[in-house]
Amino acid sequence: WKKAEVIPLHKEGDHEIAVNNRPISLLPVLSKVTERVALEQFTDYLIETNKLNKHQSGNRKNHSTETLQLFLTECIYQSIDGKNLTAVILLDLSKAFDSISHDILLEKLRKFGTSASATVWFRSYLSERVQSVRVGQHLSDMQRVTHGVPQGSILGPLLFNLYVNEISSMCKDCKIESFVDDSKLFLSFSICDIAESMNKLNADLKRVAAWCCSNSLLINPGKTKFLLFGTKQALSKINLPPLQFLGEELTPVRCAKDLGIIMDECLSFTDHTQNLTSKLMGSLCQISRVQHLFDKKTLISIINSLVFSKLYYCSTVWAGTFKENIRKLQLVQNFAARIISGKRKFDHISSTIKDLGWLSVQDMLAYRDAQMVYKIINGSVPLYLKNFVKRRSDVHNRSTRNSHNLDIPKCRTSFAQRSFGYRAIKLWNSLPNNVRESTSLNTFKQSLKTWLLNA
Secondary structure: OOEEEEEEEEOOOOOOOHHHEEEEEEOOHHHHHHHHHHHHHHHHHHHHHOOOOOOEOOOOOOOOHHHHHHHHHHHHHHHHHOOEEEEEEEEOEEOHHHHOOHHHHHHHHHHOOOOHHHHHHHHHHHOOEEEEEEEOOEEOOOEEEOOOOOOOOOOHHHHHHHHOOOHHHHOOOOEEEEEOOEEEEEEEEEHHHHHHHHHHHHHHHHHHHHHHHHOOOEEOOOOOEEEEEOOHHHHHHOOOOOEEEOOEEEOOOOEEEEOOEEEEOOOOOHHHHHHHHHHHHHHHHHHHHOHHHOOHHHHHHHHHHHHHHHHOOOHHHHOOOOHHHHHHHHHHHHHHHHHHHOOOOOOOOHHHHHHOOOOOHHHHHHHHHHHHHHHHHOOOOOHHHHHHOOEHHHHOOOOOOOOOOEOOOOOOOOOHHHOHHHHHHHHHHHOOHHHHOOOOHHHHHHHHHHHHHHO
């Protein structure tokens, strides 16, 4: 049960280049059953002892890439609304899962309080592993594995989280947030403090790099990205001091992909929505060529899995984008409806979308915003999101007619009014009481959809 067959999973770029593929270990079923039992017991222990770092969002209940990205963007919106800038460093850890030192990991597990017998079990789990690589019909010879945890295993992601658990404590001035091996440092500062802030960033980067080195983790400075967020006016006025990292100078890029979202320096998300529209239209064109092979129900399933799941990925993060970008995304939904219904390019489509029981793209974004607010109110999100939503009665002492509403944050600029913390709370306060007072998430979703369809 310690034999793995590794297959390359293409990430991006030329798939013939090894680094553009992610190694996924196919493990025996018996191994996964055993790991599942160990995972459940160990996870219960970690939750009970509260030893997991709150800044790690990967593979944790109620945490996701969306909650992490929402926290980051809300911090940036607040910073810019306060006439500040925010620097974000997207770290690139090379072969993070494969670089883990077994001895260091076992020592960290002991510090987490694992018993002697549990430590022996983990040592056995990690040792004497072998793997071969399959590419097409070709299978390599078996090789012994001396480092790392298998990608594709049940325990691997949790063991990696524990391995990097103390990385956030390396930063003195910056905040650091992670989703498994994707970590980012960020720091907000006034324009007049830019020189001092760059020095703070440099110092924290050095500390993080030194910690990674001492823990057998390799940061790739060539793939590490530096983003500087602010208004166009503010960004045009600054003279940025150099930011050094592992012998290379980091210069700000206009946009970069982070956890599947293209972030741009002004949080317009125009690059993200344009890229999304182009890719999804391409997928729909391919589906349209074979639509005659499937019945209506199957077509809906295909489009839901290949198109809409990508369309609304992390939508609470970017739903405040410009109306023109939303209009382009609506064209994606229109095309999907035409494929399912068999209608031609210039046929009227709004009645078809309604017959399918679909919300428009704009309404679907509102639907997902309201769901997130419901989760925040009911404690189904990470702690780091809870402060973004406050009841008006908790903020204002005097009793008012709308004291059960949520408090809408004061925004100095129209830019900040595009943030989740403003638009979603404003939406929530407009919902009827019978929708807001739903006793479960499923009931809330059903009532909310009915209200939006009839609005």
